[in-house]
Amino acid sequence: MRYIHLLIILFLLSSNFVTAQTEKVKEDFKPSSVNQLGKEFPQVNSEGRVRVRIEAPGANNVQLDIGAVKYDLTKDENGVWTGESSPQDEGFHYYQLNIDGASVPDPGTKYYYGAGRWGSGIEIPAHDRDFYALKKVPHGLVSENLYYSDITESWRRCFVYTPPGYYEDINKRYPVLYLQHGSFEDETGWSSQGHANLILDNLIAEKKAVPMMIVMDNGYAFKAQDKDAKGRPAMVFEEVMMQEIIPMIDARFRTLANREHRAIAGLSMGANQTMRIAMNNLDHFAYYGGFSGTANYPSSDEIDVKTFLDGAFADDKKVDEQLKVLWLGLGTKEPDPFPGSIGAFTNMLKKQGIQYEYYESPETAHEWLTWRRSLYQYAQLLFK
Amino acid sequence: MRYIHLLIILFLLSSNFVTAQTEKVKEDFKPSSVNQLGKEFPQVNSEGRVRVRIEAPGANNVQLDIGAVKYDLTKDENGVWTGESSPQDEGFHYYQLNIDGASVPDPGTKYYYGAGRWGSGIEIPAHDRDFYALKKVPHGLVSENLYYSDITESWRRCFVYTPPGYYEDINKRYPVLYLQHGSFEDETGWSSQGHANLILDNLIAEKKAVPMMIVMDNGYAFKAQDKDAKGRPAMVFEEVMMQEIIPMIDARFRTLANREHRAIAGLSMGANQTMRIAMNNLDHFAYYGGFSGTANYPSSDEIDVKTFLDGAFADDKKVDEQLKVLWLGLGTKEPDPFPGSIGAFTNMLKKQGIQYEYYESPETAHEWLTWRRSLYQYAQLLFK
Numbered sequence: 001m002r003y004i005h006l007l008i009i010l011f012l013l014s015s016n017f018v019t020a021q022t023e024k025v026k027e028d029f030k031p032s033s034v035n036q037l038g039k040e041f042p043q044v045n046s047e048g049r050v051r052v053r054i055e056a057p058g059a060n061n062v063q064l065d066i067g068a069v070k071y072d073l074t075k076d077e078n079g080v081w082t083g084e085s086s087p088q089d090e091g092f093h094y095y096q097l098n099i100d101g102a103s104v105p106d107p108g109t110k111y112y113y114g115a116g117r118w119g120s121g122i123e124i125p126a127h128d129r130d131f132y133a134l135k136k137v138p139h140g141l142v143s144e145n146l147y148y149s150d151i152t153e154s155w156r157r158c159f160v161y162t163p164p165g166y167y168e169d170i171n172k173r174y175p176v177l178y179l180q181h182g183s184f185e186d187e188t189g190w191s192s193q194g195h196a197n198l199i200l201d202n203l204i205a206e207k208k209a210v211p212m213m214i215v216m217d218n219g220y221a222f223k224a225q226d227k228d229a230k231g232r233p234a235m236v237f238e239e240v241m242m243q244e245i246i247p248m249i250d251a252r253f254r255t256l257a258n259r260e261h262r263a264i265a266g267l268s269m270g271a272n273q274t275m276r277i278a279m280n281n282l283d284h285f286a287y288y289g290g291f292s293g294t295a296n297y298p299s300s301d302e303i304d305v306k307t308f309l310d311g312a313f314a315d316d317k318k319v320d321e322q323l324k325v326l327w328l329g330l331g332t333k334e335p336d337p338f339p340g341s342i343g344a345f346t347n348m349l350k351k352q353g354i355q356y357e358y359y360e361s362p363e364t365a366h367e368w369l370t371w372r373r374s375l376y377q378y379a380q381l382l383f384k
Numbered sequence: 385m386r387y388i389h390l391l392i393i394l395f396l397l398s399s400n401f402v403t404a405q406t407e408k409v410k411e412d413f414k415p416s417s418v419n420q421l422g423k424e425f426p427q428v429n430s431e432g433r434v435r436v437r438i439e440a441p442g443a444n445n446v447q448l449d450i451g452a453v454k455y456d457l458t459k460d461e462n463g464v465w466t467g468e469s470s471p472q473d474e475g476f477h478y479y480q481l482n483i484d485g486a487s488v489p490d491p492g493t494k495y496y497y498g499a500g501r502w503g504s505g506i507e508i509p510a511h512d513r514d515f516y517a518l519k520k521v522p523h524g525l526v527s528e529n530l531y532y533s534d535i536t537e538s539w540r541r542c543f544v545y546t547p548p549g550y551y552e553d554i555n556k557r558y559p560v561l562y563l564q565h566g567s568f569e570d571e572t573g574w575s576s577q578g579h580a581n582l583i584l585d586n587l588i589a590e591k592k593a594v595p596m597m598i599v600m601d602n603g604y605a606f607k608a609q610d611k612d613a614k615g616r617p618a619m620v621f622e623e624v625m626m627q628e629i630i631p632m633i634d635a636r637f638r639t640l641a642n643r644e645h646r647a648i649a650g651l652s653m654g655a656n657q658t659m660r661i662a663m664n665n666l667d668h669f670a671y672y673g674g675f676s677g678t679a680n681y682p683s684s685d686e687i688d689v690k691t692f693l694d695g696a697f698a699d700d701k702k703v704d705e706q707l708k709v710l711w712l713g714l715g716t717k718e719p720d721p722f723p724g725s726i727g728a729f730t731n732m733l734k735k736q737g738i739q740y741e742y743y744e745s746p747e748t749a750h751e752w753l754t755w756r757r758s759l760y761q762y763a764q765l766l767f768k
Contacts, residue, residue: 036502037570058444058484079485097488100442101463104481104488111495111502118420118495134539136532141544143525144575146518155518160525167636170554186421191528252551 025049025084032109033123034092039108048124051084052097052106059100066095066122089333090126091369092193094119112193116184121193126369131376132195137205138164142191147248151239152221158187158245160253161197163204163211173254175261175383176213178241179375180270182293187218193368199376209379212263215249217241219266219273238277242284263382265289265327267371272297279312282322287382289327291374292338292366300340303348316352325381329359331370338366357381409433409468416493417507418476423492432508435468436481436490443484450479450506473717474510475753476577478503496577500568505577510753515760516579521589522548526575531632535607535623542571542601542629544637545581547588549595557638559645559767560597562625563759564654566677571602574759577752583760593763596647599633601625603654622661630668647766649673649711651755656681663696666706671766673711675758676722676750684724687732700736709765713743715754722750741765 029043029051041053052064057079063070066085073083094114097106105111109120140163149156163174179196181189190196196214203209219237226234250257264285266274271293278288279295296303305314313319319326326349330342349356359377361370413427413435425437436448441463447454450469457467478498481490489495493504524547533540547558563580565573574580580598587593603621610618634641648669650658655677662672663679680687689698697703703710710733714726733740743761745754 038500054486054488056484056486059486060442060444060484062486099483099486099488100440100444102438102440102443102446102483102488104438104483104486104491105495107488107501107503111489116422117491119491134530139530141527141529143527145525146523148520170638254554 023086029084033125034110034121035108036110041108042106042120042122044122044124045084048087048090049084050088050093050095050122050124051082052108053080053082054097054099054106054108055080056099061098061100063098064095065098065103066093070098088122088124089364089367089369090124091364091367091372092121092123093367094121096120113186113188114184114193128373131202132198132372133202134198135202135205137201139201140164140166140197140204142197145248145252147244149221149240149244151236151244152223156218156221156240158215158217158249159191160216160249161191161200161214162253163200163213165211166213166254171254173256174211174213175263176215176249176253176255177263177265177287177379177382178215178217178245178274179264180217180219180266180274182266182268182270186220187216190214190216194375195372196375199372200379203376203379210383212379212383213249213253213255215245217245219270237273238280241277242281246284259284259286260324261286261383263287263289263325265291265375265378266293267291267374268293268366271295276309278323279309286323287325287327288323289325289329289374289378290342291329291371291378292331292334292342294328294342294345296345297341298337300337300344303344305348305352308348313348313352313354316354319352319354325378326354326356327359327378327381328356329361329370329374329377331361331364331366333363333365334370335366407470417509418494418505419492420494425492426490426504426506428506428508429468432471432474433468434472434477434479434506434508435466436492437464437466438481438483438490438492439464440483445482445484447482448479449482449487450477454482472506472508473748473751473753474508475748475751475756476505476507477751478505480504497570497572498568498577512757515586516582516756517586518582519586519589521585523585524548524550524581524588526581529632529636531628533605533624533628535620535628536605537608540602540605540624542599542633543575544633545575545584545598545600546637547584547595547597550597550638554638557640558595558597559647560599560633560637560639561647561649561671561763561766562599562601562629562658563648564601564603564650564658566650566652566654570604571600574598574600578759579756580759583756584763587760587763594767596763596767597633597637597639599629601629603650603657621657622664625661626665626668643668643670644708645670645767647671647673647709649675649759649762650677651675651758652677652750655679660693662707663693670707671709671711672707673709673713673758673762674726675713675755675762676715676718676726678712678726678729680729681725682721684721684728687728689732689736692732697732697736697738700738703736703738709762710738710740711743711762711765712740713745713754713758713761715745715748715750717747717749718754719750 029045062073062081073081106120112121221237221240222233223236264274271290275295361373364370413429446457446465457465490504496505605621605624606617607620655674659679745757748754
């Protein structure tokens with residue numbers, strides 16, 4: 001047994017040694033802004049490294065799992081494990097801890113729904129974070145709205161942002177942006193890690209955006225009885241959106257219920273979904289925003305405009321006339337297939353001569369800072 | 385090494401054997417109703433046992449920590465740990481997993497703020513759960529309301545329930561219940577694990593309660609500069625409630641802004657806080673509810689009515705006249721000091737001849753089912 005212990009100690013020492021030699025870590029770590037009340041860890045330094053710490057005296061191996069890399073932690077004499085990641089991009093990241101093979105949330109952070117689970121999040125302070133900061137400006141409300149969907153035969157939920165002023169002037173009516181999350185996320189994303197409410201509060205205070213409502217629903221909607229070609233329950237989000245969500249919002253809230261005052265946008269899977277919904281229902285929407293996604297995903301092939309979305313982009317004059325804004329955004333560090341897929345889509349638009357706005361988020365990947373910036377840009381163009 | 389493995393196997397077998405001999409577990413487990421989407425574990429059986437399961441192939445010891453007891457789990461050949469607790473009381477419980485000494489949330493559940501942390505929760509189906517079930521009745525909205533507090537020099541948040549109908553008839557005004565959480569909980573508790581919104585939706589649908597708003601704020605409010613006798617930052621929740629929250633709610637929402645249409649209640653620490661607030665401000669409140677708590681906590685000593693809360697209960701006629709309802713509730717299984725402390729308070733009321741309502745929640749302890757039932761009872765008496 002002594003021999004085994006010695007081997008383990010030598011192994012730990014040697015791996016520490018490698019870390020120390022290859023990476024100089026700047027010791028200016030501060031608690032993450034999205035930690036639970038009173039929690040000192042996780043922390044972030046000025047290089048964007050994430051340092052985690054957890055007490056696990058009986059553990060054999062503890063890892064930080066962030067950005068698809070697992071970083072080994074080291075244990076001190078009190079059984080407390082500490083370690084840090086390589087520098088991460090600015091903005092918000094999902095992560096988790098791995099304790100002897102168990103993937104669990106870090107008990108130091110608040111929890112967010114992403115990657116198909118409620119798990120830990122961390123914020124690497126972005127140089128431009130001011131646009132989604134909580135400031136002394138008038139704030140709108142985010143309401144949880146429960147409804148029974150006859151189409152899916154299930155209870156569903158959307159979050160509804162009403163702008164400042166909604167409650168003061170009880171006769172005023174507002175335009176509405178329908179804003180969707182990405183795959184393995186849900187209706188909580190945009191008002192939590194997305195800060196959609198704070199982005200609009202700030203834009204409205206600066207008079208850069210007109211006061212508008214935002215409706216954030218869940219893009220997963222299945223009809224139990226119907227099956228798709230592969231035998232899976234059929235996705236019916238478009239029907240839920242058009243037949244249930246929009247009529248409910250127009251009934252429950254003081255909306256301007258016409259196409260000129262209705263926008264739709266989404267990120268990733270939500271961009272794909274909402275492009276289909278917009279193009280199938282141009283009598284309902286005058287604004288479309290695709291954040292890191294288009295309906296030809298995941299293909300990067302040249303688009304055949306005659307067949308793509310049943311020829312929705314074939315008549316360039318009609319599209320230009322009906323869509324007051326056709327907006328696309330992408331992070332400069334996004335992985336395949338996003339740049340290629342969106343590139344194929346913009347090539348088709350150029351070839352057709354269809355007007356569109358294009359935005360690149362500097363130094364961000366397929367993550368929330370790209371989408372916060374996209375909303376910030378897109379919202380300024382709406383309903384003007 | 386073989387010998388060690390054999391010893392471990394024998395130990396595991398023997399501990400299993402003890403479990404099997406002493407406790408017959410009924411094999412009718414079902415996934416908990418508050419699991420994350422698609423998660424099979426944790427599960428609950430008809431005896432109220434909680435069974436958890438987690439993959440942790442490298443772990444030495446995994447425990448389920450619930451109801452202040454730690455239950456050892458056992459590992460199968462795939463590195464998956466499983467185990468269950470003794471039968472738990474009906475209702476909602478906080479719990480966590482312990483993996484080789486690390487206390488972490490169970491990745492199978494949704495997360496709730498309690499015990500000073502965001503952690504796992506589980507629901508042991510209560511026989512009377514219908515009163516807080518999500519049903520096909522009109523639903524109100526729960527809004528997140530951000531505000532800057534000049535008193536505490538910090539951003540704060542409250543959740544506001546507006547009843548069904550609030551948005552249809554834009555001229556109607558509503559009474560308001562101010563409803564507070566307990567110690568180591570926060571403003572999310574009542575609308576999440578408390579189901580305050582569903583309880584009121586159901587009561588209003590059955591015409592057992594009048595349509596009312598509920599405001600749920602955070603009972604922790606400190607003034608950084610002021611220190612209490614022990615040198616800690618001074619608690620200033622009463623000032624925040626009276627000078628900031630109530631005026632803001634009356635400005636932002638269509639309230640009936642007078643004492644006859646304002647109630648206040650809280651659970652545990654919140655019962656203590658709100659009793660002080662109510663008795664110091666009887667010109668603002670006509671209804672008080674104390675769920676598992678009173679302002680003499682933690683003492684069970686006889687109350688001196690002349691000195692208690694500056695003699696607020698000394699004039700029985702005034703109290704009877706001003707408080708249209710003075711309501712107290714307690715679970716029959718609550719631990720010390722709650723029964724003694726509340727008992728001392730009711731003894732004082734009896735001695736003074738002050739009218740009050742008293743409710744006992746059958747077979748529940750100092751937990752959320754007691755408080756859900758308390759709200760259900762209390763809300764029916766308000767504003768009538």
